Amino acid sequence: MIVAERKPLEEIRGFIEGFERVLVVGCGGCATVCLAGGEAEVKIVGSALRIAARKEGRRQEVLEDCVTRQCEPEFVEQILARVKEEGVTALLSLACGVGVNFLAERLGDIPVFPGLNTKFFGATEELGVWVEMCAGCGNCMLHLTGGICPVARCSKSLLNGPCGGSTDGKCEISPDVDCGWALIVERMKRLGTLDELAEITPARDWSSSPHGGPRRVVREDLRELAAEAEEKSVAASR
Numbered sequence: 001m002i003v004a005e006r007k008p009l010e011e012i013r014g015f016i017e018g019f020e021r022v023l024v025v026g027c028g029g030c031a032t033v034c035l036a037g038g039e040a041e042v043k044i045v046g047s048a049l050r051i052a053a054r055k056e057g058r059r060q061e062v063l064e065d066c067v068t069r070q071c072e073p074e075f076v077e078q079i080l081a082r083v084k085e086e087g088v089t090a091l092l093s094l095a096c097g098v099g100v101n102f103l104a105e106r107l108g109d110i111p112v113f114p115g116l117n118t119k120f121f122g123a124t125e126e127l128g129v130w131v132e133m134c135a136g137c138g139n140c141m142l143h144l145t146g147g148i149c150p151v152a153r154c155s156k157s158l159l160n161g162p163c164g165g166s167t168d169g170k171c172e173i174s175p176d177v178d179c180g181w182a183l184i185v186e187r188m189k190r191l192g193t194l195d196e197l198a199e200i201t202p203a204r205d206w207s208s209s210p211h212g213g214p215r216r217v218v219r220e221d222l223r224e225l226a227a228e229a230e231e232k233s234v235a236a237s238r
């Protein structure tokens with residue numbers, strides 16, 4: 001999932017203080033799973049903002065909503081409709097940065113503010129602890145490293161074994177950070193595939209990663225299906 005955490009309330013309050021009618025919108029996807037921007041968090045943030053406005057004597061209405069996902073048109077439509085019908089003047093998104101971008105592109109002159117700091121792609125280690133596991137490099141090499149990612153889990157994204165700073169399984173940047181390569185070696189030992197590491201991974205073409213610019217995935221098979229469905233519906237309506 002995409003892991004995010006809520007921005008400090010004071011920062012959020014500063015974004016929206018000049019707006020009369022603010023809609024706080026949560027997301028039922030990753031933001032809910034990492035307990036940062038689901039229905040419950042929308043209620044908490046909404047109440048805190050209403051209390052702050054009252055205390056400061058500001059005229060501000062804070063509305064609340066939560067959609068299934070803020071990164072898909074069908075769910076975002078309901079937010080756009082509400083913004084129009086209820087005269088919303090600013091939106092606070094409790095989704096990851098994808099949701100904020102997606103809404104911002106569709107909301108014309110209505111500003112969209114981020115209520116979360118989007119952190120990384122990761123997993124829940126235990127309640128309250130999330131760890132980064134993938135950097136979205138666009139060319140997965142986990143088949144070479146026992147399923148543990150050297151791009152995300154080695155602090156230097158080294159592809160051919162550890163640097164000289166690995167000590168007792170910890171990374172040289174901090175004794176609290178596991179050395180990604182120590183994890184890889186231990187895992188491959190257990191799998192009996194350690195000798196595969198003797199194979200040198202050549203220098204990578206990083207253009208598939210975010211460094212290559214904004215990326216797109218296009219599935220022609222799905223686009224064709226959508227075009228066929230559209231044609232059928234036009235034919236049926238004649």
Ligand code: SF4
Pocket residue numbers: 133134135136137138139140141142149150151152
């Ligand atoms: S190799 Fe790339 S795609 Fe695979 S887990 Fe690591 S960052 Fe993610």
Ligand code: SF4
Pocket residue numbers: 153154155156157158161162163164165166167170171172173178179180181182
């Ligand atoms: S100590 Fe391990 S995780 Fe840290 S930079 Fe070196 S190889 Fe990577």
